[in-house]
Amino acid sequence: MNNSLLDIRHLTMSYDGKVNVLKDINLTFNKNEFVVVIGPSGAGKSTFIRFINLLVKPTGGEIIFDGDDLLQANTNQLKAARSNIGMIFQDYNLIERSNVLKNVLNGQLGKISAFDSIFGRFTEEDKQRAVNLLEEVGLGEHIYKRADELSGGQMQRVGICRALMQSPKLLLADEPIASLDPATSRLIMEYLFNLSNQYGVTSIVNLHQVAIAKEFATRIIGIKKGEVVFDDHPDYLTDDITEEIYGDKINESVFGTFASQMA
Numbered sequence: 001m002n003n004s005l006l007d008i009r010h011l012t013m014s015y016d017g018k019v020n021v022l023k024d025i026n027l028t029f030n031k032n033e034f035v036v037v038i039g040p041s042g043a044g045k046s047t048f049i050r051f052i053n054l055l056v057k058p059t060g061g062e063i064i065f066d067g068d069d070l071l072q073a074n075t076n077q078l079k080a081a082r083s084n085i086g087m088i089f090q091d092y093n094l095i096e097r098s099n100v101l102k103n104v105l106n107g108q109l110g111k112i113s114a115f116d117s118i119f120g121r122f123t124e125e126d127k128q129r130a131v132n133l134l135e136e137v138g139l140g141e142h143i144y145k146r147a148d149e150l151s152g153g154q155m156q157r158v159g160i161c162r163a164l165m166q167s168p169k170l171l172l173a174d175e176p177i178a179s180l181d182p183a184t185s186r187l188i189m190e191y192l193f194n195l196s197n198q199y200g201v202t203s204i205v206n207l208h209q210v211a212i213a214k215e216f217a218t219r220i221i222g223i224k225k226g227e228v229v230f231d232d233h234p235d236y237l238t239d240d241i242t243e244e245i246y247g248d249k250i251n252e253s254v255f256g257t258f259a260s261q262m263a
């Protein structure tokens, strides 16, 4: 049985036509993996995530998602693929004036008709599913609160529910905990990890904090200057390899005072 969900072949990306910020990336992501991508600032992690979600078009390469070559796909195939890829952002990207429930229901927009989405029509079943998701992340009592009344950690929990609301096959998270304190970061990673498992979603998460990556990832990918320099089980990511990936950009936040702060 083919277990691969996403195949990236010979991906190259240049924004200016001169410097390649990603260089011949070849990676296969299997179903149910929880992959963390690490690397110093400017290594190309965000570009990599944006590429998978087709927010940027690569200069060269192939992206095979769930059997379809996305770079050759027509508009309908692309729409279908996008609706199967959930996105979680560092700055949450919530509609701040809308309530929590509506924000989560928005995750469903790619899956309903254009007509229903214009009028914001959701079925009772959708609403119940959104409430259930919010209860799973401990926000059952806040569903009618405006999003801008929430703390950062609560906003990110809404972000996770919105992404899961679209029943994605793949979840992409770009620095989902970069704006949060250590205790909240851990909670968010626990929700992300547990819910990915529970719903059978493959996740690719960009992180700066190696300690957290090692705690949650089933696989870590290290990117340095646009190239994959590590791709293995977290147990094999030694301090020496971490130092090599981060080079002179290494600092406390990489190894993380996280573990000690949480002890």
Ligand SMILES: Nc1ncnc2c1ncn2[C@@H]1O[C@H](COP(=O)(O)OP(=O)(O)OP(=O)(O)O)[C@@H](O)[C@H]1O
Pocket: 015, 016, 021, 039, 040, 041, 042, 043, 044, 045, 046, 047, 048
């Ligand atoms: N829209 C853009 N236009 C031009 N250059 C860009 C653009 N986005 C990113 N870059 C450049 O591409 C390189 C990789 O950036 P990217 O944001 O992907 O790295 P990153 O590893 O995610 O860094 P960080 O951890 O700081 O977010 C950097 O040199 C960056 O300046």
